[in-house]
Amino acid sequence: MYYCPKCKIVIRGNKSCCPLCEGKILGRQDVLRTGIDEKMYDIDEFSEDDEAPYPTLPERRISGVTFVKICTFLLAVTIVMCAAIKYLFGDAVSWTGMVVLGSIVLWLDILAIMRYRYNILKVLTVEVIVAIIVDYYIDKQTGFYGWSVTWMIPFCLVGHTILSWIIAKFMKLRFEEYIIYIVIDAVMAFLQMIFIWNGENKLPYAAVFVIAGFAIALIATVLFRFRELRSATQRMFNV
Numbered sequence: 001m002y003y004c005p006k007c008k009i010v011i012r013g014n015k016s017c018c019p020l021c022e023g024k025i026l027g028r029q030d031v032l033r034t035g036i037d038e039k040m041y042d043i044d045e046f047s048e049d050d051e052a053p054y055p056t057l058p059e060r061r062i063s064g065v066t067f068v069k070i071c072t073f074l075l076a077v078t079i080v081m082c083a084a085i086k087y088l089f090g091d092a093v094s095w096t097g098m099v100v101l102g103s104i105v106l107w108l109d110i111l112a113i114m115r116y117r118y119n120i121l122k123v124l125t126v127e128v129i130v131a132i133i134v135d136y137y138i139d140k141q142t143g144f145y146g147w148s149v150t151w152m153i154p155f156c157l158v159g160h161t162i163l164s165w166i167i168a169k170f171m172k173l174r175f176e177e178y179i180i181y182i183v184i185d186a187v188m189a190f191l192q193m194i195f196i197w198n199g200e201n202k203l204p205y206a207a208v209f210v211i212a213g214f215a216i217a218l219i220a221t222v223l224f225r226f227r228e229l230r231s232a233t234q235r236m237f238n239v
Helices: 028-034 064-092 096-115 120-141 147-170 175-190 192-197 205-224 226-237
Strands: 002-004 009-011
Touching (some): 064 096, 096 120, 120 147, 147 175, 147 192, 147 205, 175 192, 175 205, 192 205
Antiparallel strands (some): 002 009
16 A cells, blocks of 8 residues: 555555556555555554455366367367368268377367266276277277287276286275276176177187286175175165
8 A cells, every 4th residue: 555645535456556646656665654644544454464455366267067068069170171072072081080080089088088087996987988990990990909808808898907907006096986987898898798609709719818817806796795896786776
C-alpha cells in the first residue's frame, strides 16, 4: 500500500504515482519518516509485499473434456484424410490402414489415461488388452505368421502379471486391491485355447505353459484367498 500526501488517500497495489493527481506517493518507510497524521491511515496495512488492487485470476487451462474432444477431432481428421488418399490412389498406397489403426490405438490410450489416470494398474491393463488386439490384427493383415498368438500374447500376459505385482508391492496395495487384474490376465490366458483349437497357434508350448501357470495360480487363490477375491469382485461389479 502507498499514501498520497496531496490527495490524502491510501493506494493499494504496486503503483509508481498517484492515480488521481499523478504525484509522488509514499511507502511504509516514507510514511513513518514524515510523521503524517496516523488517523488518516492504518500503518499495519502498509506491508512490503504489495497486494494487487484486483484479484489475479489463474490462467485458464484446457479441461479434460475439451482435451478429449480435441483428440477425437484429430482422429476424425486422420481417418477422413486417409480415406480420401485411399480412394484417390487405391492400392498404390498401403500405409493408410496402419495410420488409422495407430491413430485409433493412440486415441484409446488417451481415453484410458484420462479415465483411469489415478489408477496405474487399470491403465496398464487397458494398454495390454489394446496391445494384444492390435498385434493380432497386424499379424492377420500381414499374412498371419502366428507370432502374435505364439509368443506375443503369452509373454505379454506374464509380463503384465509380474509388473502388476511389482507395482502393487511398491504402492503397498492390499491383495484384494490388485488380484482382480491378475484374474483378468488368467481369463485372457484361457482364451488362448481358442487359437490352439482353430489351428492358428501351431507352436502352443508357451501358451500351454502360461495357461497351466494361471490355472494353478487361480486355483490357489480360490482355495486360500477366496475372501479377498470375492471382495475384489464385488467391488469391481458393485454387487
